[in-house]
Amino acid sequence: MPWENPDHPPFIEFRNVTKKFGDFTAVKNLSLKIYEKEFFALLGGSGCGKTTLMRMLAGFETPTSGQIFLDGQDLAGIPPYRRPSNMMFQSYALFPHMSVEKNIAFGLKQDKMPTSEVEARVAEMLQLTKLEQFAKRKPHQLSGGQRQRVALARSLAKRPKVLLLDEPLGALDRKLREETQFELMNLQEELKMTFLIVTHDQEEAMTVADRIAVMDKGELVQVATPAEIYEAPNCKFVADFIGDVNLIEAKVTEKTDALTRMTSVVDGFALECDQATDASVGETVWYAIRPEKVRIAEGNVEPGVVNHIGGVVWDIAYLGDVSIIHAKVGEDDHDTLRSTFANVSRIVEKPITWDDNVVLTFDRDAGVILRG
Amino acid sequence: MAEEHVAPPVRRGLGGWLLIAMPYIWLLIFFLAPFLIVFKISLSQVAIAIPPYVPTFDLSEGWQAFADGLSELSLENYVWLTEDALYWRSYLSSVTIAAVSTFLTLLIGYPIAYAMARAPQALRPTLLMLVILPFWTSFLIRVYAWIGILKNEGLLNQLLLSLGLIDEPLVILNTNIAVYIGIVYSYLPFLVLPLYASLERLDGSLLEAAEDLGCPPWKAFWKITVPLSLPGIIAGCFLVFIPAVGEFVIPDLLGGSNTLMIGKTLWVEFFNNRDWPVSSAVAVILLLILVIPIVLFQNQQQKMSEKEG
Ligand SMILES: Nc1ncnc2c1ncn2[C@@H]1O[C@H](COP(=O)(O)OP(=O)(O)O)[C@@H](O)[C@H]1O
Numbered sequence A: 001m002p003w004e005n006p007d008h009p010p011f012i013e014f015r016n017v018t019k020k021f022g023d024f025t026a027v028k029n030l031s032l033k034i035y036e037k038e039f040f041a042l043l044g045g046s047g048c049g050k051t052t053l054m055r056m057l058a059g060f061e062t063p064t065s066g067q068i069f070l071d072g073q074d075l076a077g078i079p080p081y082r083r084p085s086n087m088m089f090q091s092y093a094l095f096p097h098m099s100v101e102k103n104i105a106f107g108l109k110q111d112k113m114p115t116s117e118v119e120a121r122v123a124e125m126l127q128l129t130k131l132e133q134f135a136k137r138k139p140h141q142l143s144g145g146q147r148q149r150v151a152l153a154r155s156l157a158k159r160p161k162v163l164l165l166d167e168p169l170g171a172l173d174r175k176l177r178e179e180t181q182f183e184l185m186n187l188q189e190e191l192k193m194t195f196l197i198v199t200h201d202q203e204e205a206m207t208v209a210d211r212i213a214v215m216d217k218g219e220l221v222q223v224a225t226p227a228e229i230y231e232a233p234n235c236k237f238v239a240d241f242i243g244d245v246n247l248i249e250a251k252v253t254e255k256t257d258a259l260t261r262m263t264s265v266v267d268g269f270a271l272e273c274d275q276a277t278d279a280s281v282g283e284t285v286w287y288a289i290r291p292e293k294v295r296i297a298e299g300n301v302e303p304g305v306v307n308h309i310g311g312v313v314w315d316i317a318y319l320g321d322v323s324i325i326h327a328k329v330g331e332d333d334h335d336t337l338r339s340t341f342a343n344v345s346r347i348v349e350k351p352i353t354w355d356d357n358v359v360l361t362f363d364r365d366a367g368v369i370l371r372g
Numbered sequence B: 001m002a003e004e005h006v007a008p009p010v011r012r013g014l015g016g017w018l019l020i021a022m023p024y025i026w027l028l029i030f031f032l033a034p035f036l037i038v039f040k041i042s043l044s045q046v047a048i049a050i051p052p053y054v055p056t057f058d059l060s061e062g063w064q065a066f067a068d069g070l071s072e073l074s075l076e077n078y079v080w081l082t083e084d085a086l087y088w089r090s091y092l093s094s095v096t097i098a099a100v101s102t103f104l105t106l107l108i109g110y111p112i113a114y115a116m117a118r119a120p121q122a123l124r125p126t127l128l129m130l131v132i133l134p135f136w137t138s139f140l141i142r143v144y145a146w147i148g149i150l151k152n153e154g155l156l157n158q159l160l161l162s163l164g165l166i167d168e169p170l171v172i173l174n175t176n177i178a179v180y181i182g183i184v185y186s187y188l189p190f191l192v193l194p195l196y197a198s199l200e201r202l203d204g205s206l207l208e209a210a211e212d213l214g215c216p217p218w219k220a221f222w223k224i225t226v227p228l229s230l231p232g233i234i235a236g237c238f239l240v241f242i243p244a245v246g247e248f249v250i251p252d253l254l255g256g257s258n259t260l261m262i263g264k265t266l267w268v269e270f271f272n273n274r275d276w277p278v279s280s281a282v283a284v285i286l287l288l289i290l291v292i293p294i295v296l297f298q299n300q301q302q303k304m305s306e307k308e309g
């Protein structure tokens, strides 16, 4: 993978980019490398600066300081209409007075492409996005999903070096969104382009992207593959932002190169993790464990066994495919741990139910230690 | 394609019907009735009487008198309009002057409306107020004021002379140029307001999208902004062109003796010659000249939008 090789030249590079709007800093001293043919996702909550970052790449905003490179070229001073990237706008921004095919042809005509070639490319794009029968329609005569595909076709038509997608699927319903995610992935593979997608939807980012950059308040928090982000988040924010997680405040009691022992600050149970930590003994850390890695069984806890926590079933959520059990492990009602399990058969002989005494167990390598 | 939505039948009380009928009643009383009266006068003959035409209908004289009156009506006045070159030259000159001034108003009004629509949100109400501000002074006084500006020893000439740009005063007052200036000045707000409304609604991301696709901003203006503000342009141009064709005050005060406009011709016919029937015929033809192109245009628009479905 190119990002594992520090000598591999990046295709897009943000170098110490800062963007201020008045007193407000939307992007803070951000550096990021994106490689050719990557499907890269910028993930973060609303207002964290994702769109601003993308607009700086497209040329609609000028960085307050720092540089942006695309294919080795410093983009400073290059107007949007001469940048080799194309953007699919969050609002689609289709030209309402032009038919679907005119919308798609718009960018090609700017390049003074011969008419026959324009026609061929438009036909190809219509086919690629399955819009052939809508070619003559105006945008207002299309459904949301069709408009989204026109916007996609229009931004792909010029075969840009980079396709920028700003929350491209935000306006679609869930099923269509999932379908389109896979279509996007296929397109990216087929066209061998670099895709940069902005989204606040972590599932979407995990589904489509080769790598994800998690952003918070204008800064990058973690840049890694979806699996790394999920299994080895580097801070509480990422662990909490991506998926569901149990966060246990714990005090380090013993540490070696291959093992860390802790006790829960609130409830005093023992925790063991096969991960080294740079926190010193006595320091407080966060132990993060995903609910699906917590096994749950009826019975009482044997004292002294690590990663064995006794509890009482407090709440059960049946979601069809999985169930989530909230087990109370302390005095306080909110002091619960969650365990998720797949409902592998339709009928369970003796299901766990409210107020049952249960034991929660997990392996040494199931959770991660986080600081801060 | 969107499904056809069939509106459920609505039960209307008397109030409901009245509400729907209001615009029609309005049109009937303030447009159709006066028009019919003018049309009837245009078919009458001039007479030295009060009112100065015959026949006059008086239902108290019975049906026979009414029928006799009807038979006296004729198209004579319309025939007369075609025989004297003064009339068609007045129409032609009016339409030309109105068209040229509408074009000039658009040329000046578009940048104004554009700048207003692009101004910071907080500033826009103030700018709108400034556009409407001239209406707070009487139209007549404002046109008179232009005499003071444009006349040979007026403000404009004094300024140009003192700047050394000209050696002797420009003759502007009592020429068609003064009429153009007057019309452009007076009707500018009527063009700026609808244009501003359509430009303000324009989605800025469309221009960014155009630019992103390789279209420089000045080109995007022609390909995106202008076509999308077309409804505003058309509405504004109509609002300038229509009253400008029939304009009387401006050509009378600012124009010269050879400025030919139908409003002036009508005035002379009505007040100097006291020929109500001919001046009514002039007015009816003027109405047709204005209404027919607009109706055709609207039909065309309707057909276009129907074709798009
Ligand atoms: N043109 C602007 N002027 C002032 N503030 C802006 C402007 N654009 C964005 N911001 C602010 O910058 C922050 C980041 O915005 P944005 O990049 O759109 O966030 P995101 O796309 O992650 O939701 C927001 O707080 C927003 O209010």
Ligand SMILES: [Mg+2]
Binding pocket: A050, A051, A167
């Ligand atoms: Mg955004």
